[in-house]
Amino acid sequence: MSDTPRLRLSGVTRSFRTEAGELPVLRGADLDLNAGEIVALVAPSGTGKSTLLHLAGLLEKPDGGKVIVDGQDTSGMADKARTALRGQSIGFVYQFHHLLPEFTALENVVLPQMAIGTARAAAEARAHELLASFGLKGREAHRPGRLSGGEQQRVAISRALANRPGLLLADEPTGNLDVGTSDLVFEELLAAVRNAGVAALIATHNPDLAARMDRVVTLREGHVVPA
Numbered sequence: 001m002s003d004t005p006r007l008r009l010s011g012v013t014r015s016f017r018t019e020a021g022e023l024p025v026l027r028g029a030d031l032d033l034n035a036g037e038i039v040a041l042v043a044p045s046g047t048g049k050s051t052l053l054h055l056a057g058l059l060e061k062p063d064g065g066k067v068i069v070d071g072q073d074t075s076g077m078a079d080k081a082r083t084a085l086r087g088q089s090i091g092f093v094y095q096f097h098h099l100l101p102e103f104t105a106l107e108n109v110v111l112p113q114m115a116i117g118t119a120r121a122a123a124e125a126r127a128h129e130l131l132a133s134f135g136l137k138g139r140e141a142h143r144p145g146r147l148s149g150g151e152q153q154r155v156a157i158s159r160a161l162a163n164r165p166g167l168l169l170a171d172e173p174t175g176n177l178d179v180g181t182s183d184l185v186f187e188e189l190l191a192a193v194r195n196a197g198v199a200a201l202i203a204t205h206n207p208d209l210a211a212r213m214d215r216v217v218t219l220r221e222g223h224v225v226p227a
């Protein structure tokens, strides 16, 4: 495994224009995430967790500072290159599954692989393997609407890991599940991430879940600091 951090945020700034004026959310945030490291992001509502995850995930650009993914500085990158890097190196899990409702569980895991050029047969084999590892053997042909909330999140996690990303970003990944299911799915998520040696940044409001990760950070006055 290389020593290059899977994610490096360096002096990242981001503010939003609001009716009350300029709202500085991130004021020079620094964070290094090494391969295999699982970090919890626990911070009060409105302090910038989603903003940070969107910037780390190359969904938005910072006003200043650097977002470096797998050693690649994304600052001056063209949109096409950012999209390619995102597809190849970053997996996302959201609070709500965001699966494509018209496609089966299998297809939802196959499509992001085909989007980066994986052949269908190989993508299907990988999808079968991932879904089986989350206990979804026999459910591959179901559409999301016919799966339980926990099953939907397991498909979403399979999808996030499908391209073997170096970095997984998750925003309250089990936040919409009941407590028992949330614990179970969260354990499965952590096990899969550890197995794959993926670096993960996981925002959660749940201190019990955060305690199971390697490190807990928070946001204070626009900076990432140890919790």
Ligand SMILES: Nc1ncnc2c1ncn2[C@@H]1O[C@H](COP(=O)(O)OP(=O)(O)OP(=O)(O)O)[C@@H](O)[C@H]1O
Binding pocket: 016, 017, 018, 023, 025, 043, 044, 045, 046, 047, 048, 049, 050, 051, 052
């Ligand atoms: N596009 C935007 N335009 C204006 N203000 C925004 C925008 N996005 C976020 N904000 C503001 O920036 C601050 C941080 O928002 P963000 O969603 O990152 O917080 P959060 O910590 O993820 O909150 P929560 O835990 O409630 O999801 C909030 O005050 C929010 O209102």
